[in-house]
Amino acid sequence: MTTTSSPTPVTPAENPTLPFWRTDLHELDEIRTTPELPETSDIVIIGGGYAGVSVAYHLVNSQPQNTPAPSITILEARQICSGATGRNGGHLRPDVYHATFQCMEQHGIEAATELAKFEVSHIPAVRDVIAKESIDCDFHLSRCMNVYLSDENAEKAKEIYDALHANGFPYADNLQYTPQTEAEKVSGVKYAKACISFTAGKLWAYKLVLGLLARIIKEDSVNVQTHTPVISVEADGADHLVHTPRGTIRTSKVVYTTNAYTAGLLPEYATTIVPCRGICCHIAIPETETAPYLEHSYALWNKEGKFDSYLISRPDGSIIVGGASTTFAHAKEQWYNMTDDSTLIEPTKNYWDGYMQRTFNGWEKSEAAVKEIWTGIMGYSYDIHPHIGEVPDKPGQYVCAGFNGHGMPVVFLSGKGIAEMIHTGKKFEEVGLPRVYRTSAERLQAAQEGPEGGSILA
Structure with missing residues (x-):
């Protein structure tokens, strides 16, 4: 043997x-x-x-x-x-934007279209199997908002949006680009310089x-x-x-x-x-307080142009948010080639305290606070x-x-x-x-x- x-x-x-x-x-x-x-x-x-x-x-x-x-x-x-x-973050989010554009640059429009078609097809496939098997898992369709807080990322977002249209990408019509004049109002995110939205889902995976x-x-x-x-x-x-x-x-x-x-x-x-450790949390507000319900799900890039966090809202109005890699990317020993999800990532464990108040309009007086916080091990492909x-x-x-x-x-x-x-x-x-x-x-x-x-x- x-x-x-x-x-x-x-x-x-x-x-x-x-x-x-x-x-x-x-x-x-x-x-x-x-x-x-x-x-x-x-x-x-x-x-x-x-x-x-x-x-x-x-x-x-x-x-x-x-x-x-x-x-x-x-x-x-x-x-x-x-x-x-x-x-995870409870996010059924086909990446018909960043990943598609990267695949198009590396492998051509046919491969990119193939990839996007496959990811997009998961929305009806998951929706249909949930209905077929009568699974109660809080599934809801939504629009995912990619929100950019830097001028450079806002410009790059428009360039990618235009490139996908120019190359005849078949899912480009599902993309909605919003410029700075309306980005903060449309997304609800403070200081938003631009946003791109597309169909996505959220669920209790x-x-x-x-x-x-x-x-x-x-x-x-x-x-x-x-x-x-x-x-x-x-x-x-x-x-x-x-x-x-x-x-x-x-x-x-x-x-x-x-x-x-x-x-x-x-x-x-x-x-x-390679096993890589990530971190995620659940944020809720006291029963005596209120905040705007977030209809969309989100992926946010910060003022420095770095990816910040992804989040969804739950049916009860609470929030699941994860990411924050900018807080620990420098500390490789905290996340890279790591299989221990029994402890939190030290540089990040307090990052989401006050996150909703400082990020979203209307949440300033909500008293939103982290209720649970956890780590998980993802498999990152080379x-x-x-x-x-x-x-x-x-x-x-x-x-x-x-x-x-x-x-x-x-x-x-x-x-x-x-x-x-x-x-x-x-x-x-x-x-x-x-x-x-x-x-x-x-x-x-x-x-x-x-x-x-x-x-x-x-």
């Missing part, structure tokens, strides 16, 4: 900070379908978050007719959706994932095991042996939906997907694109990871693509995924040979 995994796997911290999203837990949060691990399973999915559950959901719902359902086992090191998706799991757990073919970290994966002929502290499972196919922790089991991804598809030189092993803190408009349909590859044997290029997502030996090599951190530290 040939060992194909790191002897020192990277597993999540055992005592993570508590995010707002995990203050209302689902009954399946710590599910173990059976007391013991199955000895065999046709497919083993490593990771019980948005990606892992999405792959399993599509495997169950795209099962070819008149064929026996494959047995599927999901292994999760902690609780279901306790990683990045259970700690933990409840979406648990709702999907509740649907597929009804199938006898699905076995879910929480608190079961994977220690290693071994190739054994045409099969694989998945080792955990609770036993070993023999399987013909392995799917790594391990995001930030991927390199712990696939060491060849160590320079390609070239900013996730890695989807069959692991190079490892037949029967698939990866769906490296979402750069931008997984909500990427993961669900990537899971569908992986499921189709497994069910039908189709190649990556045949399942409708953006070309820039394809994991490959060339992308791994580029990360190994390039400067440390790649675009992460750029």
